[in-house]
Amino acid sequence: MTLLIYGAYGYTGELIAEEAVDRGVDTVVAGRDAVETEHLAERLGCEGRPFDVDAAAENLDDVDTCLNCAGPFVDTYEPLVDACLDTGTDYLDITGELAVFEAIAARDREAETAGVCLLPGVGFDVVPTDCVAGHLHDRLPEATELRLGFDPDGGLSAGTLRSVIEHAGAGGRVRRDGEIVDVPTAHRSRRIDFGRGERNAVAIPWGDVSTAYYTTGIENVEVYAAMPKSVERALRVGRPAAPLLDVGPVKRTLQSLADVAVSGPSERRRERGACYVWGEATDGETTVTTRLETPETYAVTVDAATTAARRILDGDQEGFHTPASALTPEFVLDLDGVEGFRDE
Ligand SMILES: NC(=O)c1ccc[n+]([C@@H]2O[C@H](COP(=O)([O-])OP(=O)(O)OC[C@H]3O[C@@H](n4cnc5c(N)ncnc54)[C@H](OP(=O)(O)O)[C@@H]3O)[C@@H](O)[C@H]2O)c1
Incomplete structure (x- = not known):
């Protein structure tokens, strides 16, 4: 099962890519800059795949899950979601952008038909x-x-x-x-x-x-x-x-x-x-x-995104999901150093 991380040489993407490789996930690092992508791939000892979001479909065919770390997500989510729906690839991202959540939620039925899970917001937000x-x-x-x-x-x-x-x-x-x-x-x-x-x-x-x-x-x-x-x-x-x-x-x-x-x-x-x-x-x-x-919050983002990606790789969720709907509300308690729920 292969995870492709897009925007992998950005600050957060790189931390997540390091963590995914450390956890033994079969990882492909990707981004629009060929030199940055290849440098990172070499450092982490995994495959590097440079491409623009507009060329996503031809680059997602052989991967199971795409984790988008390239923000602002309003600029990147749509071509990547389109490509995921075309290729039967699950889509995750670390957006916190309200408009992006709403736009992806509107594609619930398409995702169910395609047998694809759309799960935005797997960072500290939200x-x-x-x-x-x-x-x-x-x-x-x-x-x-x-x-x-x-x-x-x-x-x-x-x-x-x-x-x-x-x-x-x-x-x-x-x-x-x-x-x-x-x-x-x-x-x-x-x-x-x-x-x-x-x-x-x-x-x-x-x-x-x-x-x-x-x-x-x-x-x-x-x-x-x-x-x-x-x-x-x-x-x-x-x-x-x-x-x-x-x-x-x-x-x-x-x-x-x-x-x-x-x-x-x-x-x-x-x-x-x-x-x-x-x-x-x-x-x-x-x-x-x-x-x-x-x-x-960034430590939570790295842990949550990597853990969520792994669960989606192993799972069979379809349609639009939020973190708690895809992974249960107790998911947060599985993350390193999280304490709760303290109920009143
Ligand atoms: N959910 C959360 O809690 C959480 C936590 C941390 C970060 N974030 C969000 O995650 C995003 C990344 O944060 P960061 O700190 O890692 O930022 P960053 O270091 O600036 O990295 C951004 C990455 O996205 C790529 N990118 C941006 N626009 C692109 C486009 N149109 N096409 C292709 N690639 C594009 C950049 O590539 P280039 O260098 O080639 O432009 C870079 O690899 C931000 O939107 C941030 O708000 C969310």
């Missing part, structure tokens, strides 16, 4: 929160509202912060009565105990606004991230991008993460970081809560 959603739904199947959130130790990663800033101008998103609706940026905030005392938390337009609905059927979903009040105020008054970078805490966070923004977190940071994940579901009368503690 494995832990999606498993929390599935776990809460198992505990309260009649829940009508779901709230999910996360609090990374040391603040939001540069990548996460960049996404929040980039999307600030486009407003927020929540799911209401089954539909994804636009709301003002940072339209809601509350105090949440993610697992290490109460923090200020702000609603953000995260991937789970799409995926949690497919996992649970719960029609009202909001996602929160822990952030300082000053950042919340800046987001709310509609100061995206540049002006926001002048807000003290944001600027300090970005400065302290400057190296991360360029090349991703260091090995030391990946080993030492942590993240606190929380979820709450209610049917209006009963409310259930659960919490997880995970390693640093």
